[in-house]
Amino acid sequence: MAEEKEKKRLKIKATGQMQKIMADYFYELNDAARDRSKPIAWCTSVGPAELLRAMGFLVHFPENHGAMLGATRMATDMIPEANAIGYTPTICSYLTADIGAYLKGVTPLSKAYKGIDSLPKPDVLVFNTNQCRDVQDWFAWYGDEFNVPVIGIYTHRGVKDVGEALVTSVAQQIKDLIPTLEEVSGNKFDMEELKRVLALSRECSDLWQKVLFTAGTIPSPLTFFDGTIHMGPAVVLRGTQPAIDYYKLLLAELEERIENHVAAVDGEKYRIYWEGMPVWGRLSAHSKLFAGLDANVLASTYCNSWIFSDFDENDPFHSMARAYTQLFIVRSDDAKEAYIKRMLDYFKVDGIVYHDAMTCPNNSNCRYGMAQRLEKETGIPSLIINGDLNDLRMLSDEQTKTNVEAFIEQLEERKG
Secondary structure, eight states: OOOOOOOOBOOOTTHHHHHHHHHHHHHHHHHHHHHTOSOEEEEOTTSOHHHHHHTTOEEEOHHHHHHHHHHTTOHHHHHHHHHTTTOOTTSOHHHHHHHHHHHHTOOTHHHHSTTOOSOOOOSEEEEETTSOTHHHHHHHHHHHHHTOOEEEEOOOOSBSSOOHHHHHHHHHHHHHTHHHHHHHHOOOOOHHHHHHHHHHHHHHHHHHHHHHHGGGSSSOSOOHHHHHHHTHHHHHSTTSHHHHHHHHHHHHHHHHHHHTTOOSBTTOOEEEEEESOOOGGGHHHHHHHHHTTTEEEEEETTGGGGOOTTOOTTSHHHHHHHHHHHOGGGBOHHHHHHHHHHHHHHTTOSEEEEEEETTOGGGOOOSSSHHHHHHHHHOOOEEEEEEOSSOGGGOOHHHHHHHHHHHHHHHHHHHO
């Protein structure tokens, strides 16, 4: 039987630098909100942040704030506040936690950063439905609350092949945002500035991919749980130089680990792929659980969501549209399964853990037989964990622990 034990999990030295640039990002937003020195846009995490930055906006990402509420375990207490005004407990718990925190007048930022007491008020809200429809309802609520414009992109979903007609449609929708953004910001659209920002975003994306793909090495220098933390700059700072500088630093550290055969999880024996959202309030607990069983959860579809290999500064609108539509969550099951099989092969995976997140059906890919189909096709065993990204009432820690231990025992028998 698999026996859990305390294992050494190597800390990333570059973390301090990441914390600094993230602090700089939040303080810049806070200062701008206070003195109204720059226009502020709220944007979905895979929305057109490059266009917003090119037009002079500072950008806040409510989904990032939702993840912070989850990671600090504040979310579960915030969700009922949103439920009380009509949002059901089964919709996106990023949405309900974020709106609930706003209604209660609290934010995890106030504990992390001295002098930040609230979120920066938006001048405009910009969404992309490539993740889910919840984002448009989420932003519409804030649009009414702040009496500011809400504009967005409606991305096609369930896409098997990303054809030119789909790309052209999304590209035109991105262009159609410009008149409102010009009016709100007072800045005229500048194509050369968009090209500059997009080139920075592409470089950030390429470096982030290299960081994540170091986990293809045996032993892996990186864990999925590291990835969920260190993806911060790729989410909120893409299109900026600090994000690029940070990922160069992080990549160098990971490459040094590879050169010296240093493992992120001491005694790595089992290599696990995580499919779905993290359980933000249990990152540390899950990291310890797997490491204690000699297992490294080392790769995921989720962290790869900020790899935009289609970005091309020479064709900004169409390349942005293609990148946003190539996103895993937008695709058909056929396309998703083909992608996962490539990842299982690249990362030399022994087993897959699917997280069935109660409030995130769009990023839970184990509800319609995918886990069983992939296991049959690849021979790689899988485990489904029931829980949620933010609402810890949906998770049984004891059941999760028991199921993970049994799964690792299954992998041990296969290796034996």
